[in-house]
Amino acid sequence: MSTTIDVPESSNVNVKGKALVVAPAREGGIKKGIAIMDFILRLGAIAASLGAAVSMATSDQTLPFFTQFFQFQASYDSFSAFQFLVITMAIVGGYLVLSLPFSIVSIIRPHATGPRLFLIILDTVFLTLATASAASAASIVYLAHNGDQNTNWLAICNQFGDFCAQTSGAVVSSLVAVVIFVLLIVMSALALRGR
Template sequence: MKTGPIQVVEAAGKVSKESSSRRSVSRGLSILDFILRVLAAVGTLTSAIAMGTTKQTLPFVTRFVRFKAVYKDLPTFTVFVIANSIACGYLVLSLTVSFLHIVKYKAINSRIVLIVFDLVVMGVLTGGASAAAAMVNLAHDGNTIANWFPICTQFNSFCQRISGSLIGSFLAIILFMLLIILSSLVISRR
């Protein structure tokens, strides 16, 4: 059976359509990667700002004696702010590489490097957020065995802000997980 020029052109057209659809899917995944990085950067930035500006002062019997709650009083919250700041800085820097993936969709080595750094930064962020979550739980519930009383009964505004700050950080952790899965998916398609 002979193959004519029409069959060769049809086969070339199929290959061209497949590579075009593969290119558009890769570009779409790269755009999604960029958007997820922007959202995670916003989440970590707002968490760091919310925790870093949290303080509340309660008046006592006189105006000279006051009780004050500041995030710096608990070193765990300081670590939380530092971890979120590191994650936000990394995400802002990684936006340039993510934008290059939109333009040059075949880049694989830079995607592997991003996956490694995403995992490391996600670990730092998870450690800081988990430690802060334990302290927030202690602030809300206290510990009767150690005679630590819950401070959230007096410092309502303080506790609301630190709890809200945790939400943004844990959302960023979920976005990091999605970024790692997405980058792995793009690499496995190659």
């Protein structure tokens, strides 16, 4: 009699009374699917974050003329926000590479909650880091495109077109990494619950 009780007990929270015997196996499959998706998304996030870092770090444009007062040159280290983006995206990319083994453990053992909990907590921290750097760089890119009339900050993208295009690309790439992080956290939360 104890075995007939065991099966509904271990799955009663999620399944709520229907298909009690089939549920645990199917749920393991869903978890494995989530873990595999997690791994693939992490690879995408690595590409996006390192792409953003490299794209921003190589942005540099010098105009072929100069005056007595200005040296018409723009590079990422003119702006703290762009330097912040390069450093942060490199750190985030490094974290994502180091997180791949934990993602693989989740694929091999879909019911282990330790790796998932570890990943969801660190993902949240690095999501915040990535979002902060992407948003601060986006804010500077916006200023470079549009300028600000009240403070007399002039748009520089008319002169530094290539520089602006490259930095905008880096910001878009880092925003892709942010979106992937949000998906990773939502998927980990779903997998943590469906146990």
